[in-house]
Amino acid sequence: MAATTRENIIAIAPNLVSVAIATFDLVIADVALEVLSADYGTQQERGQRYLAAHFLTLTQRKGSGAVTWDKVGEVEKRFQNLATGGESTLGETSYGVEFMRIRDSVIVPFDVVAFL
Helix, strand or coil: CCCCCHHHHHHHCHHHCCCCHHHHHHHHHHHHHHCCHHHHHHHHHHHHHHHHHHHHHHHHCCCCCCEEEEEECCEEEEEECCCCCCCCCHHHCHHHHHHHHHHHHHCCCHHHHHCC
16 A cells, blocks of 8 residues: 555645645655554555644644753753654644554554453
8 A cells, every 4th residue: 555645644634735845755754664554454544644644733833842951051952842752742633643543443452462
């Protein structure tokens, strides 16, 4: 199955139309490595589409979310922490929530498989 496209992502998230094409290309490449056909089957493109929309939405939220900073002497560095790992950010957008629903419908948790 083919990877998702910019057009498919914009179809579900029209607010992302102004995101640079290079950013779309990078995010699409990243989610293609995360949402594999072997795991998602016929839901692969949908999973990629919603996960990409989630990541792109987070990149647009500059100035919101947790801000982390570091200071050494007179030099101070501040940055936004968008990817804190795990599922911590998936619940922050409707696209992330939909991705979790898709993922949970196709992937059997390990603890269930271990006891079958």
